Amino acid sequence: MDRPLGLRERKKAETRRAVHEAALRLTAELGLDAVTVEAIADAANISRRTFSNYFASKEDALLYGEEQRFRELVERVRAQPPDLPPWESLRAAVDEMGKVLGEPDRASVMRIRLAKRHPSVLARQLAMLSNLERELADAIADRPGRGAAARVQPRVMAAAFIAALRLAGQLWADQEERSLHQVMNDLLDQFALPFTG
Template identity: 40%
Template sequence: MAEGLRERKKQETRIALSWAAVRLTVERGLANVKIEDIAAEAGVSLRTFRNYFSSKAEAIAAREVDRSLWVAAELRARPSDEPLWTAIRASIESGFALGETGHGGEQPPDERWLAGIRLMVTEPSLQGEMARASAAAGAEFADAVAERTGTHGLYPRLVAEVVGSIRAATTAEWLRADPPRSMADLLSEALDLVSAGLPAPEKH
């Protein structure tokens, strides 16, 4: 019991640090944020930050890994008789916010927040960390699919790649949609389309 509480507290601290790093970077720009600022924003010591992350970029990219760990854990916990894509959808929808409130999750984002995110994702140091985070996230999700379906090899990897593509496509659309749309709505639409087999839209 105590071990479980400690692990949950550690995970909460990691999520808080990562989300603080994102918020401050969006507000100020990556070059204007120090790791001391991130620690203070999350209400922990600088030493605690260094126990979790080696850089600002790693802290920001950790949200991708942590979100996937959450979704994979949720997938493992879904009822075994639930259809795979029903379980995947429920798992994704339960974990996409990951401690975030506002800023385009359930409601469309404001333009200032979007502008900050657009600038943040162009940072070369962050792009490298995000690529590593994406690879780790995909591997974890593929493992969860393999366990749930009793398969190995191509199938779980293919499902993980599809889910990764859903998240990448919805994020890209979220950043450029005019008028802005919420991430929740975009995820729901993307999951609907994939679950239906990506039927060709009707021509108008």
């Protein structure tokens, strides 16, 4: 069980969220190219130096919420029952998050579209997904009851899972008929065949 955050940690978390929200708001209003780190810092009521203590770039600030969801996904995978097979553990973790977070807002669509149009956002997003892939592979391989499982299959499974999530987000952002949950489940069903068949 996580220990409660102390006052200092809570203040840091609040500052990160405030900077992230300022980055999202300004990007939605002005477009990414017109947004500077200084403008984000001003909107979050912090100094440029304080911004640098929390984020390396405006892209980092913009994608902070996504990075936090990735961390939560890894923790939820680790918390799945030990007898649940790896692919089902990944899907159960996503389903739990969907129930807690609900359907993403339109800011999520904005981030997906930004990644398509701006190489700097895409590069930062791909770096985060690469880290997530390693962490998910470790979470799968380290699950109780797997014994000395080879690391190759968990890494392949994690990569396929992330590819499915990323593609689901892109397909969902390009249409308005179905929920992200529906799109994601359809794709995860298709990607599951090599791992559950």
